[in-house]
Amino acid sequence: MAEVITTDVVIIGSGLAGLRAAIEAARRSEGKLEVSVVTKVHAMRSHSVAYAGGTAGMLYPDEGDSFDLHAYDTIKGAAWLADQDAVELFVRLAPQEIYQLDHWGMPWARRPDGRINQRRFGGHSFPRACFAADKTGLYAMQTLYDTSLKYDNIKFYHEFFVTSLLIEDGEFRGITAIELRTGDFYLFKAKAGVLATGGAGRLYSFTTYSHSSTADGMAMAYRAGLPLKDQEFFQFHPTGLVPSGILxxxxxxxxxxxxxxxxxxxxxxxxxxxxxxxxxxxxxxxxxxxxxxxxxxxxxxxxxxxxxxxxxxxxxxxxxxxxxxxxxxxxxxxxxxxxxxxxxxxPVAHYSMGGVHANIYGATPARGLWAAGEVACISLHGANRLGTNSSIDCLVYGMLTGRQAAEYAMKNHIRDVSPEKVANEEKRIFDRILKGATGENPYQIRREMQDTMSKHVYVFRDEKGLKEAIKKLKELRERFGEGHVADKSREYNTNLVHVLELDAMLEVAYVVARAALNRTETRGAHTRLDYPKRDDKNWLKHTLIARGPDGEPQFSYLPVVITKWPPTERKY
Ligand SMILES: Cc1cc2nc3c(=O)[nH]c(=O)nc-3n(C[C@H](O)[C@H](O)[C@H](O)COP(=O)(O)OP(=O)(O)OC[C@H]3O[C@@H](n4cnc5c(N)ncnc54)[C@H](O)[C@@H]3O)c2cc1C
Missing domain, CATH: 3.90.700.10 (Succinate dehydrogenase/fumarate reductase flavoprotein, catalytic domain)
Structure with a gap:
């Protein structure tokens, strides 16, 4: 039986987006709400500590930069697939987040006159990347983590692996999680939630991402009935160090x-x-x-x-x-x-432009649940994200979603969760996966999945390769079975964690490959050798992917929001 924890706001993930959301929820509620941060690794081991180069924000209009320039660079960089209303909001909120971090102690590099220094980054027409040497993420995370510890109403659950989102009648009710230290199973009942579980870099073998970036949040949302958006757009960063893939x-x-x-x-x-x-x-x-x-x-x-x-x-x-x-x-x-x-x-796998579908304010289609950071697709980055726009996306949307989640929690009550749903999840993990022994060696399957993605769903794609990838991923899913766990113990069972992560990655890799086959044009990071041109007539639209009852992706589309900048040719 699951142990039950009742809280007000649950934040899933403790990277840049999760920590920023937690601080804002705690601050907004003025101590009246309990904010629980549930994270599978210790907060300071979250992937965000590895981000290096900088964080974008328009700081110096007196020197020629402007909100419109930052927005235009982002939209052009996105090959016109970004929603322009969201980008306009984002660029306007970015500077206040840079200064907010500064006030909390972030050691931004300075100019000789004491103002925050900025460096150039690709696709930006102005130097607007604030930085702290080339360890910006480490300093930003330390600043946020230290700040979060000052709030008595933020409670950390480090090393709790979240296994499912509980959504009933279109409303978020809570999550289930395993405490890794003990192997105990928990139900967190919450009034509101923020999903901030990061990206899916580990779908690929040659990748810049931490071992923990395994698409868990995307898979959980997809299985809970929430659509994923624009999953065909995966960024390959030009400078992965050979042979390790380190950025x-x-x-x-x-x-x-x-x-x-x-x-x-x-x-x-x-x-x-x-x-x-x-x-x-x-x-x-x-x-x-x-x-x-x-x-x-x-x-x-x-x-x-x-x-x-x-x-x-x-x-x-x-x-x-x-x-x-x-x-x-x-x-x-x-x-x-x-x-x-x-x-x-x-080129090295580096960033998921796609993610859990969320609106301009980070709200998912489930009432009471928001998504922030790399797991979310707002969509700010469209078909290609500009460098340094991600960390600031995490900060801006962490702030926005944390605030809304707190406001929602102050007006709503804890709702019941179907005991059957929780019991089924517990049985799935402990009876069918841990005790059962279906499927082949998960490490072999993971290697083959990563090789398949790296070979066929990489920088250049075509129908033949994508069809091969889809066939292979289906075969891997069958060979995976329910997931083979050799270690049957409950305490710190990393073997079980790897199987649950692989389960999520197989789900999301399949969606990425199917979405890449579906989009018959070349746009941004999605280059189809058999459809080499951008096709605005047929494809200036977002792909929404819901999980059908048979487990297969179901496609629908959303128009791209254009406010000021109609699509033109993209030249650099
Ligand atoms: C090497 C590298 C350098 C980069 N440099 C830059 C840069 O200079 N500028 C820039 O803007 N961007 C950069 N990026 C991108 C940026 O780092 C990421 O997009 C950003 O850090 C993502 O933050 P996040 O909060 O969304 O997620 P993450 O930092 O990935 O955090 C995810 C959190 O979710 C938790 N989690 C995941 N699954 C579960 C689960 N099942 N249960 C419980 N918890 C879970 C994890 O424990 C973690 O706390 C870089 C990326 C890489 C790989």
Missing amino acids: ISEAVRGEGGYLLNNKGERFMKRYAPERMELAPRDVVSKAEMTEILEGRGFEGPGGLDYVLLDMRHLGEDKINERLPHIRETAIRFAGVDPVEEPMPVR
Whole structure:
């Protein structure tokens, strides 16, 4: 029987979005509500600590930047698939979040006059990335975590793995979770919730993401009847370090680093003559893959062919001051000191533009449940996110959703949860998965899933490859069975956790592949070699995907909101 915890607001996830939401909910309720943060890893091990390069915000209108410029860059970067009303709201709220973090103690880099410094990032027409060396995420998370500890009404449940969202009659009622330390099963009943479980980077083998970015929240929402949106759009960052996939931040190119092919050419002049290396990520990744496929790359280990990222000309002092972590990473993980040699890089799975469908304020279709951060698709980033727009999305939408969840909880009561639903979830996990022994070795299945996604649902896609991926993913689902757990113990059963994560990833990978096959055009990060043109007539629309009764995705569409900027050709 599940142990029951009753709380006011439950925040699922403790990354940038979850912590910001928790602080805002606690603040807004002035101590009257209990805010529970439930997170499968300790808060300070959330993926967000790894974000590096910066956080966007329009700070200096006196120097020529403006809200409209930030909005336009974001919308053009998104290949016109972003909802422009949402983007306009987002860019206006961004600066206040930068200053809010500053007031809470964030050590933003400063200009000589003491004002917050900003660096250039791809697709932004103005330097608007606020940063703290190349460890911005670590400092931002520390700032938020320290701040959250000052609120007595925020309660942390570290290392609780959430297994399902409980939605009845279109209304959020709570969640189920396993306490990893004991293996005990819990029902959290709550008046309101914020889903902030991050992205799905681990669908791929060559990825920048933490091992915990396993699409759990997307799968939970999808299974609970909420639609996913624009799942075909997965970002491949141009500079994943070969062979590990660890990110070499765009900050390197922002500080003046450039890309070279095997002829020593700065090849970006052929693809984005104006912006060069600072074109948006979809443009640079496609350029790199074209160079590699046309024989102008370098042969890498295990098929990981690459191009070079050179920052030697920046000089050792600047590298040590602005990019110390990048230097250390390249030395440790590629055996290359970037002060002396260029780094081997290639496109790497980096960001889910798609996610749980949410409106301009982060509300999901379930009353009482909001979504924030990378798990959500608002949609701000459309077909391609600009660098540094994600962390600020987490902060802005963490703030907005935390506030609304608190306001909702102050007006509503705890509702009953169907005991049958909770009992079924407990049986699924402990009787069918933990005690049962159906299916093959999950680690083998995970490897094959990641290889399939990396081979067929990568930068360049076509019908044949996508159909192969779909067939393979179906086969893997069958071979997975209910999930094979070899370790039968309850305490700290990481084997069980990996199986539950793989269950989620198989669900979401299948949706991503199906959505990629469905969209017969090329837009932003979704490049179909068999449909090489953007097709606004048929495809200027969002894909909504609901889980049908047979478990298969059901597609429907939503129009893109255009306010001021009609779609035009995208040139850089
Ligand atoms: C290497 C790297 C560098 C980046 N650099 C930048 C940058 O410079 N600027 C920028 O704007 N963006 C950057 N990004 C993107 C940005 O880091 C992410 O989009 C952002 O951190 C996501 O934050 P989040 O709060 O949505 O989720 P996360 O930080 O991923 O947190 C997810 C939370 O959900 C919890 N969770 C997940 N599943 C469960 C479950 N089943 N049960 C309980 N809890 C669960 C986890 O414990 C975690 O606390 C970078 C990304 C990478 C990979």
